[in-house]
Amino acid sequence: MKSKKEKSIDLCKNIVENLRCPFCYEDVEITLSMTCHNNHNFDFSKTGYLNLALQSSDKKYNAELFKERYKIMGLKNVYQPLVDALTDLVPWTQHTKVLDGGTGEGSLLARLPESVKIGVDLAKDGIVLASKNYPDHLWFIADLANLPVKDNAIDRVLSILSPASYQEFKRVLKPGGELIKVIPNANYFKEIRELGHQGDFDNSHTVNRFKEEFPDYQVQTLSYTVLVNEEDRESLIKMSPLAWDLDEKIVRNYIKQGKDRLTIDLSIYYGKRGLV
Template sequence: MSITPFQALACPLDGDPLQQSGTVWRCSAGHSFDIARQGYTHLLPVQNKRSRDPGDSKEMVAARQRFLNAGHYRPIAEALSRAVLAGLPADTTANCLDAGCGEGYYLRELAKATRDGQSLALLGLDISKWAVLCAAKQDKRASWVVGSNANLPVQPGTLDRLLCLFGFPVYSEFARVLKPGGLLLQVDAGPDHLRELREIIYPTLKPERTGDAQVPQGFTHLSTDTVRYPLELTGAQQIADLLSMTPHLYRANAEGRARVASLESLTVSVDVRVTHLVRDTVG
């Protein structure tokens, strides 16, 4: 097993390759980006920010860390790791990006699942500096960067695997940075995901979308797997942490949040889809 930092970073200002020299990344035009003492690099130019502090807050990241480190989503991580590692050649290092890595749980679990003879160069990227800071503190083997999926600071055609979990896919960028034949693994909520929580929050649930999602340009759909299981939460803290990880934290009204806050236990359905998309070799 070999886990190393991803090196093929690109300047977020001009797209030129970045070269590391000590604790600084530089491009040929002279743009430089310091590696923080905690081990991450900020590659999100201020002009690309939509707010002063985008992404998950420090409190939301802490809630996510508690929830994921408790193992509640380990079956998802295991399914994802199997998909990443399947078919990897044993004589080369595969480059893997988690686009929207949060506090790094899924890359840490992937590193644990890597076996002898397999080699991965890992990159975790998130728009939240608090998430990337948390990830860098927990694992020094990967490269961690603050950045945006809309402008990935990654050199073209350098990735073998790209992960996007419950996030915001930008398929044109994903296609740009993946090698031909590279694999995009996308994890999305299924129709019953956290249904019991949603039934408590909202008076009525929106009808589920019908029909198959379109395959994004530049990709071919290989398969879609389902990960489904009941999850029992005990204590108000676990329930609050789960809510903090979801968009329902902002969508729910005060009454809905209060109903959730009054709970001491809750069993919810975990229902997610793992979609395998391969980067076309032409186009």
């Protein structure tokens, strides 16, 4: 049986013609590491991920956050209706090259139908966990503003509850390639948002930015609730930036006595890159 590292090396070899060096943008070759023609070298980790980042991420996106996120997204599978919606939105094949920008610990990408899956995130702790739990896909620590992918190489880019780097996404997408962006709506995680009395939610800037970049778009909404228990509420508090500035007493009270439901309220935007 192949190790996680060996699996990742094989997967990289299969798409090596689509990859480039993040330092000099030259072609790369895959042996026991990834090396470019200017001898920039990147070693595969024991679990198979590649660290291609030129900088580090916000330290708040740490191992504890992604461990709790994995419990909610990977084990409890809170986002299965979203996975189902994305599955039905577009055709999937084993040859479709899909890049998930801001993949976190990778659970959403891993649950999507069979395809060539590349998860990218600047947060090392997220990619480390993704590579441990989902060894059948490629995981890169990399900046969304400097993707280690050649021009016109990717069939589909996903941007799920994550910032978007539209210039890079358009660069790596094939002509006619697809961007799917998932944006939170006003009631998303409202049970946690209400704890901080954070005022009216406004996603108009994010929505308008997408429309500017992809004026020929489709959109659908997805709203549902899931049951959560005390353990789930603790995970939600630890994984959500909405809780970072909350008073400790409020946090403890929510974990122990908070609402037993969580609201997921999303918009799914879908657009295609032009043919030129």
